[in-house]
Amino acid sequence: MQQLLETAEKIRTMEIRGAGRIAVAAATALRDYVRELQVSSLEEFEAKVLEAAAILVDTRPTAVSLPNAVMLTTRYDASTVEEAREQIIANADKFIERAKKALETIAQIGAKRLKDGDVVMTHCNSHAALAIIKAAHKQGKNIRVYTTESRPRRQGFITIRELNETGIQTTLIVDSAVRIFMKEVDVVIVGADSITANGALVNKIGTSQLALAAKEARVNFISAAETYKFHPMTVMGDMIEIEDRSADEVIDPKIIAELPNVKVRNPAFDVTPSEYIDLIVTEVGAFPPSMAFVVIRDYLGLELMEDMKETA
Numbered sequence: 001m002q003q004l005l006e007t008a009e010k011i012r013t014m015e016i017r018g019a020g021r022i023a024v025a026a027a028t029a030l031r032d033y034v035r036e037l038q039v040s041s042l043e044e045f046e047a048k049v050l051e052a053a054a055i056l057v058d059t060r061p062t063a064v065s066l067p068n069a070v071m072l073t074t075r076y077d078a079s080t081v082e083e084a085r086e087q088i089i090a091n092a093d094k095f096i097e098r099a100k101k102a103l104e105t106i107a108q109i110g111a112k113r114l115k116d117g118d119v120v121m122t123h124c125n126s127h128a129a130l131a132i133i134k135a136a137h138k139q140g141k142n143i144r145v146y147t148t149e150s151r152p153r154r155q156g157f158i159t160i161r162e163l164n165e166t167g168i169q170t171t172l173i174v175d176s177a178v179r180i181f182m183k184e185v186d187v188v189i190v191g192a193d194s195i196t197a198n199g200a201l202v203n204k205i206g207t208s209q210l211a212l213a214a215k216e217a218r219v220n221f222i223s224a225a226e227t228y229k230f231h232p233m234t235v236m237g238d239m240i241e242i243e244d245r246s247a248d249e250v251i252d253p254k255i256i257a258e259l260p261n262v263k264v265r266n267p268a269f270d271v272t273p274s275e276y277i278d279l280i281v282t283e284v285g286a287f288p289p290s291m292a293f294v295v296i297r298d299y300l301g302l303e304l305m306e307d308m309k310e311t312a
Contacts, residue, residue, distance in 0.1 A: 028096060243268040
């Protein structure tokens with residue numbers, strides 16, 4: 001359990017960040033946990049697995065990749081502890097391999113949308129979005145990138161290091177400068193933390209600002225998202241909780257303590273309406289946001305939604 005608790009803490013504190021990486025970390029933690037779990041009955045095994053799953057899911061309320069990964073990993077139909085253990089380990093290995101292949105496929109599909117000489121704007125630090133950009137660069141296309149700082153955690157600093165190491169010409173800009181530079185951009189590519197049944201995108205705070213600026217400037221806006229980032233429960237009308245993080249990420253607590261009439265809000269995500277999104281690139285193809293329900297139905301399966309309802 002200690003290793004799983006350490007993984008949960010790393011997810012909570014954003015030492016492990018990014019929806020895809022969070023999902024893989026959770027599946028890995030559960031696999032390793034059940035591999036060593038010693039119990040006397042199937043009932044005890046189930047109780048321990050549910051406890052571990054809840055610990056992981058509770059760390060980050062917005063990124064649906066986390067509960068989806070946990071649900072897909074912990075599903076089993078067994079009559080003995082060993083059968084249940086083997087199924088969960090197999091589920092985790094399957095999910096981890098699926099995530100890896102999904103990223104590779106998204107890169108190849110998305111790269112087809114980029115032309116030689118294109119200027120791309122991106123936000124935060126999305127493995128899926130960067131995979132597309134890197135794939136286009138590897139194909140010999142001359143791609144230049146604008147990336148935002150992505151305050152307050154400044155994930156953009158991670159992005160510029162990755163792109164620099166790949167040899168891609170990159171310009172770092174402050175978040176509030178996106179409209180100034182949008183006139184030089186051919187396409188915006190961002191990741192996704194959750195996608196709803198109606199095709200709305202929940203992603204790093206500031207994403208909706210990019211989408212609005214892109215729409216006004218007539219620049220295509222693309223989200224790169226593995227299918228496990230689609231949110232089954234939104235089919236039933238559930239709202240996605242937007243995580244509010246500590247004010248300490250924004251301002252020194254000593255300063256705010258001196259300002260009794262000031263409060264700080266630090267939402268980690270925002271929602272981009274589907275009408276501002278031109279395309280969602282997944283491992284099963286690229287399509288408009290209006291097709292989001294089809295992904296939930298055909299690639300996640302409505303039975304996953306039933307599992308999530310039972311544990312809600």
